[in-house]
Amino acid sequence: MSPALAPTRTLLRSLFGSPAQQCRRCLSHVAAPKSSRPTIATNPMLPRQDQFQKRTKTHKTIEQAKSRYKSGPFSWKAGLLFVMTAGGLVWYFEYEKQRMQRKRIADATKGIGKPKVGGPFELIDQNGNPFSSEDMKGRYALVYFGFSHCPDICPDELDKMARMFDIVEEQRPGAILPVFVTCDPERDTPGILKEYLAEFHPRFIGLTGSYDDIKAMCKKYRVYFSTPQNVKPGQDYLVDHSIYFYLMDPEGDFVEALGRQHSPQAGAKLILDHMKDWTGKWAKN
Secondary structure, X not given: OOOOOHHHHHHHHHHHOOHHHHHHHHHHHHHOOOOOOOOOOOOOOHHHHHHHHHHHHHOOOHHHHHHHHHOOOOOHHHXXXXXXXXXXXXXXXXXXXXXXXXXXXXXXOOOOOOOOOOOOOEEEEOOOOEEEHHHHOOOEEEEEEEOOOOOOHHHHHHHHHHHHHHHHHHHOOOOEEEEEEEOOOOOOOHHHHHHXXXXXXXXXXXXXXXXXXXXXXXXXXXXXXXXXXXOOOOOOOOOEEOOOEEEEXXXXXXXXXXXXXXXXXXXXXXXXXXXXXXXXXXXXX
């Protein structure tokens, strides 16, 4: 080899080198990490981990988690609330049903074509003072027809009337008048009525008058009564009459008749219920 070619070969080796050296040089470039700005790694599962941590805070043990699902979707509090709500609805509908029934009874007595029960009258009380239908207005009145010489029925009914009056008076003071009208004006004078009614209740009002006045009032109240004919002076006799309590509202209109089937408690409750339904005016005590 000529000396002139030696520099040329040396130059070629320096430019291209050997294949092994080039491969090592390439691998060294690939393996060397590129210098870059450090970044914060993001974790897409982080929100789910937070939710899982919140759930594990509610139930720390497996037993607590199981006990939560044993009762199902309803708890005893929800059951109690359901029972109370259902009971309240049943009570409300039952109350409205009874109220509407009382209203129908009261309205039926005022309908067109119905025989009117009650009306104006002028009689005398047990103290000898005038007493008319106007004196009953402004409050409810419980009117009973009888006579002082009645052996058994009238005393029993007046005892019941006294108990009904006390029950109503305790809850609604001054809201009702207990009125006794004699069907035997011939013997039941004001003095006799005063002595007779004092045995049952001091608040009872006794009314009497002439035979024609009593007959006219009984006719207006649809009360049947009958006295025997050709009775000699001083002779004892009985008077046949209707056995009902007539409940009149503060305007003097008939509301309902209470019979012997009503106990004092049932009768008083019926009167109080009608008072609750009343929306008109009351007399000032």
